Amino acid sequence: MYKNIFGHAPIIQMVKMQVSLKVDGETVGEPDIEVPSMGTDFKIKTPDFLTLIERKVTPQGQAFLTEKFKEKEKISLQDLNELGFITTINKIKYEIRIIVPLEYRTRTVIDFVKIKRIYHKKAVKRAGFSGYFNINASEYNDTYYSSINSVLNLYGLIHTMDFNLSKNSQNEYGGSFSNHKFIYNYPEYLLKFTLGEIQNDSLGFLRTNSLIGLNVKKVYSLDPSIIYQRSDCNTDFELAIESSVELSVNKKRVFFRTLERGKYAFKNIPLSNGLNSVEIKILNQHKKLERAISFLTPYNFNLLSLGEQEFSASVGHSPQATLGDFNQPITKVSHKIGLFRNINIGEYVDVAPDYHIMGGQIKYASIMGALSSDLAFSFSQGKTGWATQGSFNFYQALMPFLPNINLQASYYSGEWVYNSDGAALVQFRGTLGHTQTLFDLINFNVSYYENWNGLNRSDYGFYFTANTSLDFKLHETHNKFHTNHNFNGGETQFSLNQKWKPNQETKATIKTEIHPRNAYIVDKSVINRLNAQWEYKPKQLPWDLNLGYVNDASQNKVESGFTYEGQKWYFKGDLTGDFGADSNRLIQAAYIKTPRAIFTTNFTERFNQNTNSFTVSRRIGVKTAIVFTDDIIAMSAPISDSFMIVYPDENLQDYNINVNSKYGIDLFGPAVIPISPYRVAHLSVDDEDNVSFRYLNERYFSVYLDEKAGGKIKVGHPPAVILTGRLQNAQNNIIASQLVYLYDLSRPEEEAQTLFTNRKGGFQASDIYSGRYRLVVPGDKYLPAEFQVTKTKDLVYKLDTIILQEKEVDNEN
Structure with a gap:
């Protein structure tokens, strides 16, 4: 649903990118860059991220460097200020510098020996190594094909790569090198670096896609690990770490969290069987309201996708763009909404040299639980005409009988028009449809369209499909x-x-x-x-x-x-x-x-x-x-082909999930499936062409959002449930407003959950699996209590009242 515009393929590959990372004031990587001599390689080397990038400098780039720094033997970060930009997020400082246009030869080596310096202890314990390789080789009509697709995730740093190569009987080669990305996922901030793409088509033309970008996204959510802001190039903002989040359900405050302290607690949530009103308030450090989000949701609303709003704008540049253009911001925005910018340099090589393209896109999207909508406008200018397009989409997953809405208007002129008379073309289209009506028995799609050539309507009508x-x-x-x-x-x-x-x-x-x-x-x-x-x-x-x-x-x-x-x-x-x-x-x-x-x-x-x-x-x-991983299968990156996830759990004997890559299932960016952290009752992929949701009756499995690897499905494990109970002492008195710790004895490596009892002695814990648990009240008054949680098909596991015994007091002294 969310897609970036990369523009048309340019012939100059992306300029060199340098990253300097500081965490809490400590420099984790500050490279030394030496001025290269004519036609030689140069290196960027950081002490903790051992990143070696070798490139060949073009003569134009060498002349630029020589003229710019002819009096210096070394280029410092300060000297490069005018060539790039600085983005500051909280206490983490990212500096990306544009040096010179480069050729496409690249070699990257990464050493993660000291990467633990930028993680806190909890993140290190949960960090791991996962990924997959997909290798294909074939021969077809005397032409040989080979491809390698890989996704590697090591301690939150994800690398993706697609490589294709072909050779025919005349020894003609063709291939592509694409999707080459480094995505670094810090526990509280999602950062995405894209290093550009190279493609060599079968005709021998060299095409490259150049994209530099830093994506940082903030989602107003109850999960403290995914509260972040989205931004891109030429955007400076400061994230208020001392702000707070409040959640109210049916006008009762049930959740409060101060980001600075990092502590939070749930109270009893007053949910009704029908629709519930939900309100989220974002407060600044002075406890003043900064932003409010409110909506209606049914009982089984998603606690981790209560609200998300995103504003993005992208702009492409023509080949005549100079390095100075990169320093000009598109617009000024506050930290509440981010700015998205793509920079493309180049032109087509198989058409006339004066055939230049520039274009852009502006998109606003909002997600509210089971409701989502987006409003987009895009444009592109060619040699002889324009193409513009605007669209509005509304999606809902509340009622299977209600349709989704799509409205679209387009204008084409010049080379964008494919009709015989060459007149400008205007198109209107409105669509009502749904993929899950009548319990998947009947699906329908109704569209009305009009086409206008110049000032005359040339074609119109309805288009109706059903299955x-x-x-x-x-x-x-x-x-x-x-x-x-x-x-x-x-x-x-x-x-x-x-x-x-x-x-x-x-x-x-x-x-x-x-x-x-x-x-x-x-x-x-x-x-x-x-x-x-x-x-x-x-x-x-x-x-x-x-x-x-x-x-x-x-x-x-x-x-x-x-x-x-x-x-x-x-x-x-x-x-x-x-x-x-x-x-x-x-x-x-x-x-x-x-x-x-x-x-x-x-x-x-x-x-x-x-x-x-x-x-x-x-x-x-x-x-x-x-596919190598422990017991977790990740859907965290685009996939070159559809794949099947087979669940070995006996409760999921007949259920497989097939995800097709053409829908862009990418939990780091475009299409995000709003899934629950505790269970999924309606996630289903029907076939290779339709990704949809439906109820799976009583067959549950655990799905959660992970701060370092996007969405994960944990297989071979029982589903997580919500645990409720009540505390009393030996005199049957309620133990109210009491801090308690809940330990999972079956999984001793997990940290204890911090709970609070309400005024009636009740408590609630989430992410609970079957096993043995110990409840501990801090202090010297009560003895610990242990209990067993057995497998259940219900979402909530209700305990009997727990009677806490008081510790015996030694009166001999």
Whole structure:
């Protein structure tokens, strides 16, 4: 939903970026930069982030440096002030400097030995190492393809990279290097650095996308680890660390937190079965109201997504932009809203040199629990015309019968117009639709559109689509019947999907663990343990049958498919036929040699009835996917392909989640799924083309937001619940307004929860799992009390009244 505009691909790669990081006044990395000589490499080296970036300086860049600092032997940070900007956030100071345009050769080495200096103890304990590699190699029609996609997360520093390379029989190379990002996630601030992209297309043209940016986002939330402000280039602001947050439900204050002290406590929340009024107040250090957010929400509202507002603006520059333009701010904003800026330098290389593009986007978005909306305006100027677009979207997840709204208006002129007469084109479109109406049985989408060429309306009308979906189980087969109707174009589709899965005694487990033991302690050795497990014991082998039929104005098509997956073999066959035109037959067989490496061979035969000729193509290769983590699967970065998360927990036997990358599931930036920290009752991904939510009956699993790795799904664990109870002494007197500590004896590495009893002696604790717990009242008056929490399918686990025994007093002295 939130997407940045990168503009058109320029030919100059991003200028060098230098980062100086200070935490609480202590310099963590302040590089020394030496002036390079003509045509030589230069290095940036920091003491704690050992970052080595080697580049070749262009002659224009060398001339710029020589003229600018011809009297100096060394360039200091102070000397570079006029070339960049300084952004100060609280006590953390980030300095990013623009030096000279550079070529695209890059090598990055990172050493994390002393990274523990910038984390507090709690963050270090929870920090870990996770990520994945996706390696693909194939051959198709005498052309070889290879790609590597990786996401690595080490102590909050995330690195992503996509690399593709192709070679044909004429030894012509093509490829791309993209999505190269370093994302550093400090516990209370989300920082995102993007280092630019390189792409070399098959025609031999070198294209690069250049983007520099620092994203800092503040969300008014109850989770102290994600209270941050969003900002970007040329924005200076100070975050008031002494501000406070208040939460009121049904006009009763139930939560108060002062950011400076870092302490907070929940009281009883007076929730009703219907809609509840919720109000959040942001107070400054003088206890004066700085901002208020209020909305209505049902009982199961999301405590971690109570309110989020974002303002962003992005601007692209033409190739004639000079370095001085980078210092000019777009606009002045207060710290309540951030400023977003993208800087692009370059031009197309496969068109005329005077074909220049510049454009930008302004977007305002707001999220209120289950309601969200965004208002966006974008524009771009080409050689002979303009293109502008404005849109408004409203989404709701409260009532499945209520539709979502989309309104859009567009204007195109010059080269942006594709009609024959070349007149300016104006388009209007309004859409009502929903993907979950009538419990997923019937989905609909209604659109009205108008097209205007110049001053004349050329086309208008309604566009209505609907589909039905019936999902049912019969014995050991899972059946899904789906139809789709396009009433505007006369297109009809239907499909029947039947899956058979082994019974619950079947075990299919793929597990790889890498444990960096004591990696954050410098004076101790690092122990790496690798545990690989492959277990597959089906009583019978699963199969998947697909039948489909498509009818529109141009063709009648039959689609069928059969998939057979054994312990070592995978077989798939497809048949499609366009009656009177072409037909295709696909046979794919794969030998699963290792748990995560699949060797595939595809054979496609295409028959053209008009020419009575066959075309045969083949594709052989290896596809390898390596996912390494402990028991947590992260959805924290864009994914090159869809992937399947399989839950081994017996309560989730039949539930998988398939996330498709084209929707931009990226919990660090654009599309954020508003999920609960304690449980998810309605997260579901129906298929590869539809990411949606629905209730999963009584099958729960734990989902939470983590301050260092975005959203995570913890698998193989029982769901977290809310614990309630009441304290009394031996005389049956209520123990009111008492501070208590709750220890999880089953997980001794977890820190104790701090709770407070209300005036009736009641207390409430969250993030509770099944196991043994100990409740301790500080002081010498009461003995500790222990109790057991068993598995439950309810959200709230209610304890009986706990009677605290008083300690015996020694009167001998």
